[in-house]
Amino acid sequence: MKKISKGILTLALTTTMLAGCASKPSEPSTPGGNSTPAADGVIKIAVAGPMTGDNAEYGKGFANAAKLMVDEWNANGGVLGKKIELVTFDDKNSGEEAASIAQKIVSDKDIIGVIGHFASGVCMAAAPTYQENKVIEISPSASHPDYSGIGDYIFRNNTVINVEAAAGLDIAINDLGKKNIGIISIKTDWGTSTAAIVKDLVADKAGTGAKVVAHEEVMEGSDDYSPAITKLNAAGADVVICVGMYNLVAPVAKQYKQVNPNIEIVGFSNSYSQQLLTLGGSAVEGVRFPVIFFSESTDPKVKTYVDNYKNAYGSVPSALTSQAYDSVGMLLEAVKAAGTTDHAKVRDALAAIKYPGVTGNTVFNEKRDVQKEFVKVMIKDGKFEAVK
Structure with a gap:
């Protein structure tokens, strides 16, 4: 299995999901109010x-993975002789909604930490409230470089976007041997900033002959990408970097291959989902991307986790879902190691944890960011396959 080594740090503001609604909050929050241990009997x-x-799909995946891990611990x-409970909140991937939810979360003295949110911008809207109230x-999924800098209670179990973008370009330039790079990106904060990072990284590789021949921004969730595809194709792109999730990569692959069947497409790990195969069909054959978690790994720990997830939910866990699973495990291990639910000690x-999870060995650096290795994956015969 061919791996890409750790690299540059990044950014990225996209997504998670869950299902459920919050329990009624208790008293109003006060700065630092959650630094005391949780009530007896429940965490x-x-x-x-x-x-x-x-x-x-992302939020629900987070919730499913969290429940799986909590059920294993219970x-x-x-932990510490107490039952663990999950409380789920729907932030609708909205910064305004997330800020409101954060106030509810910090008012509940039994909540030791939060797994979420999904998009970087949404995370950054809620994080100041968690930091002020000392809630982890x-x-x-947050990949924006500035996210973890909000405070010392803010952690990221995802690679910064610059690192992943560099890994994707390595696939395009070195594995596929392409030089004329087209970029199609969704018109969101994450899409715009990530596309800019890709451009900067390509400029740094000018000595290789690689260049961005065209960049097109599109609305997320659009059904027709043909105007953008026409411009990318006319510019002579021989590989297209898709800065978006599976709901961008699948239709772009379908529509682009009607114009140019030989186009190569490279995505990001947030497009690594069964939905990509379902929506894209034969058109996504050959699509490649770097991922931290590969569900077809032969690692016994990963195989057991994937089997348990499939048995519980009827689907294969994605990379971001699996990072949520490990995030819950790390938080509970930290509670166990601290021997208390005191937030500062947890x-x-x-911050000091060394966690051997399904998404690799996790260690946080001084910025509370993780650095992990990528696996190069492609779609072959309708399945995800690690590139040897």
Whole structure:
């Protein structure tokens, strides 16, 4: 299995999901109000993400993975002799909604930490409230470079976007041997900033002959990308970097290959989903991307996790879903190591953790960001396959 080594740090503001609604909050929050231990008998973990709307698959995946991990711990007695409960919130992938939810979360003294939110911008809208009230936030998906800098209670279990963008370009330039790079990106904060990062990285590789021949921004969720595709094709793109999720990559692949059957397409790990295969069909054959988690891994730990997830939910877990699973595990291990639910002590234990999860060995750096290795994956014969 061919791996890409760790690299540059990045950014990215996209998505998670869950299902459910919050329990009624207790008293109003006060700065630092959650620094005391949780009540006897129960420890709560909040999961916050888009449970409804276009990005609901991500939020629900977060919630499913969190429940799977919590069930495993509860089956073994919970943590510190207490039962673990999940409380889920639908932020609709909205910064305004997330800011409101954050106030509800910090008012519940039994909540030790938050897994979420999904998009970087949404995470950054809620994070100041968590930081002020000393509630740990671990986002399985935020990639914006500035996210974890909001404060020392803010953690990222996802690679910064610059690192992933560099990994994608390595596939395009070195694996596929392409030089004329087209970019199609969704018109969101994350899409715009990530496309800019890709351009800067290509400019740094000018000595290789690689260049961006065209860049087209499109509305997320559009059905017709033909105007953008026509411009990319006319500019002579021989590989297209899709800065978006599966709901961009699948239709772009379908429509582009009607114009140019030989076009190569490289995506980001947030497009690594069964939905990409379902929506794209034969058109996504050959699409490649770097991922941290590969569900077809032969690692026994990964195989057991994937089997358990499939048995519970009837689908294969995505990379971001799996990072949510590990995020819950890390938070609970930190509580166990601290020997208390005191937020400051749990935070310190989490910052120092070395966690052998299904998404690799996780260690946080001084910025509370993780650095992991990528696996290069492509779609072949209707399945995801690691590039040897």
